[in-house]
Structure formats: C-alpha cells, structure tokens
Amino acid sequence: MHFEALENFEWYNDPENVRFEDDAMIIYAREGTDFWQSVHRGFKKDDGHFFFCRQAGDFFLTLKWKFEALDKFSQCGIMMRVDERNWFKASIMNESSGGNVLASSLTIGGHSDWAGFNLPRDVCEIWYRLNRVGDDYILSYSLDGVTFIKMRMFYMQSYEEVKTGAYIASPNMADFHAELSMVKLGI
Numbered sequence: 001m002h003f004e005a006l007e008n009f010e011w012y013n014d015p016e017n018v019r020f021e022d023d024a025m026i027i028y029a030r031e032g033t034d035f036w037q038s039v040h041r042g043f044k045k046d047d048g049h050f051f052f053c054r055q056a057g058d059f060f061l062t063l064k065w066k067f068e069a070l071d072k073f074s075q076c077g078i079m080m081r082v083d084e085r086n087w088f089k090a091s092i093m094n095e096s097s098g099g100n101v102l103a104s105s106l107t108i109g110g111h112s113d114w115a116g117f118n119l120p121r122d123v124c125e126i127w128y129r130l131n132r133v134g135d136d137y138i139l140s141y142s143l144d145g146v147t148f149i150k151m152r153m154f155y156m157q158s159y160e161e162v163k164t165g166a167y168i169a170s171p172n173m174a175d176f177h178a179e180l181s182m183v184k185l186g187i
Contacts, residue, residue: 006183009165012050012081017177024066024181027051029074029170035089036105037112044110045171046084052165053185059132063166064145064182066125070094071173075103076180078128079167080137082159085110089167090139090151092119092126102126102141104152115152119143127182130164 017028027049034045055061065076070093077091090104095116100123103116127142135158140148156162166183170176 005185008053009051009183010053012052012163013047015049015168024179025051026177026179027076027168028175028177029168029173031170031172031174031176033169034073034171035079035087035107035167035169037085037107037110048167048169050079050081050163050165050167051180052079052081052163054161055132055164055185056161057132058134058187059164060129060186061164062127062129062182062184063180064125064127065092065166065178065180067092067178068124069121070100071170071176073171074169074173074176076168076178077166078130078139079163079165080130080132080156081163082156086156086159088137088139088154088156090128090130090141091167092123102151104139106154106156108156132162132164 019026033048035048036045075091075093079089081087095101099121100119101116129140131138139152142148
C-alpha cells in the first residue's frame, strides 16, 4: 500500500493505536466500539473507527483486511457514510462460536437493517469493493483478491459528497486489531 495515496484520508473516532509496517496499517480498535442504530431495541452506537476520504460523484473503493481469529462481534470492513443516521457498512464478524459471518447493514434515518451469510471459520483475509453509480451502490467481496462476488446492491438518496473508507470496531474484545493492506480509490 502506498501511504502517499492516503494523504486525503482522515479519522472519525481515532483508534486505540495505529502502527505502520510492511506496507500495511495495523489498527487496534477500542473495546466497546460499534456502528449501529436500532430504535426498537434502544441501542445506538456511533463510536467505531472509520478511516475515510470525502468523495463526490461515482467511484469505486477496494480494501483488503487481514486479521487473526475474530472474537464475538469484532469486525473490520468497508463503510460509506453521510452522517450518524445514514450510512452503509459491510464486514466479516464472528457472531457465534460456529464461524464467521459476512454481514452488511444499511442505516437510513437512524434505522439499521442487517443481512449476513456464513463463511468458514478459517477465513483470515478479505477484500471488499464498493462501487457508486449515481445514487446506487454495489458491494462485492473476494476471498482471493481476484474473483469478486456481488453481495449487495442498495440505494442511498442523492448526496453530492459521501465519506467512504475502512472501518473497524470491537464491541466485546479489548485487544482486537486487524491489518489494512490495500486502499484503492478510483473513478
């Protein structure tokens, strides 16, 4: 990863610690962090760590995360955000001892949805790609960095500029960290 390409990126909620090594950024999440809005459960969290740039118009963003075993609900993924009430995230997370889940959540007007499917427990690296075309977004993922599989399409009302980038959160685990080794933004 060329760190010069990240000069336009900034943090929303600084992480516990960030180290740079071997063309990668190692990010340590603070315990208790998450992005979630649930009116019916009265649970709202907006304190996960988001490394982003501001982007107007159509774009694609590709990220690669590498991590060790995930603790329950620890997550690292990709995010597009307008504000605390309107955003999209997708990440690999551990929902139970059975294995990992590749999940996505679209939050509109302060209401989050959730969708996910199981992945093998031994998955320890993943690529995400988010494309914006007008007001439509397409999320794809890859387990090898070559073959990308469309996971979700969604619509977000017209916003000229959005924030897009990588996010990490750790609702339960005190020492969760992951390696961000690719951030590629294009038009």
